[in-house]
Amino acid sequence: MPDTEGIATGARAPIWRTWIRPQDIVWLLLFLALGRFSPVQGSLEIVLLLTLALFQVVATKLAVFSTPRGSLLVIATELAIAYPLMHYTGDVASSYYVVLLLPIVFAGTTMGLLGVASVTVLACAEYISLLLFLDWKTSYIPSDQIAELVLRVALLPVVGLLTHELAEKSRRAVLQHQAVAKELATANANLREAEAAVRRSERLAALGQLTAGLAHELRNPLGTIKNSAEMLSRTVPPGSEIAQEMAGYIATEVDRANSLVTRFLDFARPLRLELTSQDLNAVLERAISDFSRRKPPFDVEVYRNYSPDVPKLAIDAEMLGSVILNLLTNAAQASPPKAVVTLKTRLLANGVEISVIDRGSGIQPDHLENIFNPFFTTKPEGVGLGLAIVSKIVDEHGGTIAVESEVGQGSVFRIILPLKRP
Numbered sequence: 001m002p003d004t005e006g007i008a009t010g011a012r013a014p015i016w017r018t019w020i021r022p023q024d025i026v027w028l029l030l031f032l033a034l035g036r037f038s039p040v041q042g043s044l045e046i047v048l049l050l051t052l053a054l055f056q057v058v059a060t061k062l063a064v065f066s067t068p069r070g071s072l073l074v075i076a077t078e079l080a081i082a083y084p085l086m087h088y089t090g091d092v093a094s095s096y097y098v099v100l101l102l103p104i105v106f107a108g109t110t111m112g113l114l115g116v117a118s119v120t121v122l123a124c125a126e127y128i129s130l131l132l133f134l135d136w137k138t139s140y141i142p143s144d145q146i147a148e149l150v151l152r153v154a155l156l157p158v159v160g161l162l163t164h165e166l167a168e169k170s171r172r173a174v175l176q177h178q179a180v181a182k183e184l185a186t187a188n189a190n191l192r193e194a195e196a197a198v199r200r201s202e203r204l205a206a207l208g209q210l211t212a213g214l215a216h217e218l219r220n221p222l223g224t225i226k227n228s229a230e231m232l233s234r235t236v237p238p239g240s241e242i243a244q245e246m247a248g249y250i251a252t253e254v255d256r257a258n259s260l261v262t263r264f265l266d267f268a269r270p271l272r273l274e275l276t277s278q279d280l281n282a283v284l285e286r287a288i289s290d291f292s293r294r295k296p297p298f299d300v301e302v303y304r305n306y307s308p309d310v311p312k313l314a315i316d317a318e319m320l321g322s323v324i325l326n327l328l329t330n331a332a333q334a335s336p337p338k339a340v341v342t343l344k345t346r347l348l349a350n351g352v353e354i355s356v357i358d359r360g361s362g363i364q365p366d367h368l369e370n371i372f373n374p375f376f377t378t379k380p381e382g383v384g385l386g387l388a389i390v391s392k393i394v395d396e397h398g399g400t401i402a403v404e405s406e407v408g409q410g411s412v413f414r415i416i417l418p419l420k421r422p
Contacts, residue, residue, distance in 0.1 A: 286321050302341050
């Protein structure tokens, strides 16, 4: 058997790699070189350099130093170590004035312009304050050294501003990359939705052609069967109750099959919308009225939540009413007795949203993608054309329909109709 434990161990990076990086070794070598070639080379100098080097390495690894307070602690510590180091190695003449660049660069990469300016002023003040340690009775600064002193002080804000500008450019580039990544993610999501819509349209077209041909072929034999059943019912002697009952069954089932064929044809034939400017609330009220007259009636209450600022829309009132009636019926069938089904409207930026909300049994997650496909149904006596026709009518209006559902919590069907039909 293969050594799975060795494989798992090899796939994980060693712990020491998170604490020891190539740049950490470079930092230590750099500070050791500073101490080795320093003209003073005292024990205190070496201790201060090693302390500064170790702190520089550790500060990049601990999360506590990545916070605003942690950044201030890093800067204060570096300034505190730099001051005795310069004082011990020659005050203003010390070659270690370059260590003042460490807190300035750190501030430039972690703070705003005000923070960088403040740290730069502190570093310059720290360096200039070393002049206080000179014995001005016996010491003086030559004119050529005054220029060197000014250049050293001027170098600190230059480095601080350049570091801040580079960090700002880097941050802006990161933000731009994040924005582009977000746009690409949105575009990919839209592309997947478009591909799903195209696949569904192709399935609908193929099934529509098949349905239309099959329905036309079935209507003639269904008519013949029904006529034969009626003739049989009239010719059977009055005492033959079983024959009469069988003839009645045949006629009833033929009517049911004929109704099913009619629904197939309604789904297959192209829709011809009669668009007129309509008050959406009035269309919804007619759909609720038709719903309340269903036989047998549903034991649910329809709660209206209409937005008053919804304008009139160019819609086919009859077809859109059938859409709402179908959704209300489905919501009622999924809801327990005495439940409430909410019919809600609201105005969006570029359209109007109609929501049918129930607190019923919900829809299984693996069924959500298929509920608008023809012939998909979870009902024992269902055909699977109701929501397919609903989706087709909404599409013809230039709108969209979507569903959100959670098992045991209910479903929300959202229809969005454009304010102006494209």
